[in-house]
Amino acid sequence: MPLDGKAPNILWVGAREVPLAVRVHPRARHIALVIDGAKGGVRLTLPPGVSVKAGLRFATKHADWLESQLASLPPRIPFAPGARIPLLGRPHLIRHIPEGRGGVWRRDDRVFVSGRPEHLARRVADFLKREAREAIAPKAHDLAAVIDRRPGRITVREMKSRWGSCSSDGRLRFNWRLVLAPEAILDYVVAHEVAHLVHMDHSRRFWRVVDRLCPDAAAARRWLAKNGNDLMRYG
Numbered sequence: 001m002p003l004d005g006k007a008p009n010i011l012w013v014g015a016r017e018v019p020l021a022v023r024v025h026p027r028a029r030h031i032a033l034v035i036d037g038a039k040g041g042v043r044l045t046l047p048p049g050v051s052v053k054a055g056l057r058f059a060t061k062h063a064d065w066l067e068s069q070l071a072s073l074p075p076r077i078p079f080a081p082g083a084r085i086p087l088l089g090r091p092h093l094i095r096h097i098p099e100g101r102g103g104v105w106r107r108d109d110r111v112f113v114s115g116r117p118e119h120l121a122r123r124v125a126d127f128l129k130r131e132a133r134e135a136i137a138p139k140a141h142d143l144a145a146v147i148d149r150r151p152g153r154i155t156v157r158e159m160k161s162r163w164g165s166c167s168s169d170g171r172l173r174f175n176w177r178l179v180l181a182p183e184a185i186l187d188y189v190v191a192h193e194v195a196h197l198v199h200m201d202h203s204r205r206f207w208r209v210v211d212r213l214c215p216d217a218a219a220a221r222r223w224l225a226k227n228g229n230d231l232m233r234y235g
């Protein structure tokens, strides 16, 4: 349950302000502080009946811990000329061609971006979302055909904390940042969501379908657990 309007969305940690998200969780039993690596911020979870004020006191009490956690986060990598971004896991250098035409294009291991510098970051993000969609949608259809299913609408978008999801009516959603991972990882996430077209749970039967669609699912899951947060740093 978000507490929009009632709780601050900024927290002072040491000498700086960081983004803060406060939530009440119906099953939480203790106040919990979690670092949000993607935002470089803090998530504060409250059990029902605990006031925001008490939560903030708890956060202040643990400011030193928060500060050291935030300081040890790997730096963000904004989309800017000279930045290296992994595209399907392979590093690509962003190059700005102010006089160029054609928006954004990829050649060899470079991503070229034309137009005004203030539009570059958004153009790269849009380009990556398109690339993600082009990589994911055909895979989803192909894998669904293997198990005799048809996916509903396939969407690729920004997702805060998940790689993909499958709704009960078969719509598939994917995190565009998967295009930054090696292709085998993307294959696994697509296989995982497609397998939900058969089983909506994470039962043993479900994992058997995943294994059928993606022989190296275990390795991909290990990769995501280790490197997934890293992909959130880009842009």
Ligand SMILES: [Zn+2]
Binding pocket: 192, 196, 201, 202
């Ligand atoms: Zn799942």
